[in-house]
Amino acid sequence: MHIGKFITVAVAVAGFSSGAMADTYQWVDDKGVVHFTDDTDRIPARYQKRVREIPSPKATSPSDDGVLQNQDTGLEPNLPGGLSEEEWRSRFAAIRTEMKDLREGLPKKQDELNQLRRMRIIHQRVQDRTSYSERKAEIDRDETRIKELEAQLSALEIEASRAGVPMEWRQ
Incomplete structure (x- = not known):
């Protein structure tokens, strides 16, 4: 819904x-x-x-003529989608902020993954393999979350368009 x-x-x-x-x-x-x-x-x-x-x-109360x-x-009846400008901006900002944080963190995690890959190949220790697998899983989770956030942002854009939310509120 x-x-x-x-x-x-x-x-x-x-x-x-x-x-x-x-x-x-x-x-x-x-x-x-x-x-x-x-x-x-x-x-x-x-x-x-x-x-x-x-x-x-x-x-509701009856008026003099008996009509409720x-x-x-x-x-406020004229709020697009029943939400204020601050609420619309907040919804867009929450998604964009989380997406930005995840995207900014990925390069560092991928560099760490490459270092762990080298350590795993050179030393062939169990802990290197475990660390590599954990970092890889974390990157995969972040990439999946980014896709989910992109879908949420797209759905929010559609909802905002239908509600007549001004473009500047979507920033």
Whole structure:
């Protein structure tokens, strides 16, 4: 399910739940996954600074003519995808930062792998073989993660385009 649709469904469910008037909290983890909770104790400590409080919608009340009218929910209706500029920028930045860090670390790891390969060939020790295998696995994980992040960034670009997010917010 797309995050935008999920947010819409979550807000709609909260709006129809008369007994559930607690605020909802949202944060994006290091992998770009959006999380929701109504219990601040369930938010991991390292994401406490990234939490966005979504106020509970106010109840509807009948007007003089008997028609139900929504009271102010405190949510800004014109936000693309329901997220602020800061939240969109944060989502893009989190993915790009992790991708950049992984890409910058790869050359050093590949140099170390080449040195370990030489040591393995020259000395033929078990620990050299083990170190080589561990470094190779680490490089493979980093390369796989970069591909995952590229896919996440592409999906986020599509989501942002559909939501009408300005290009400058995607930087």
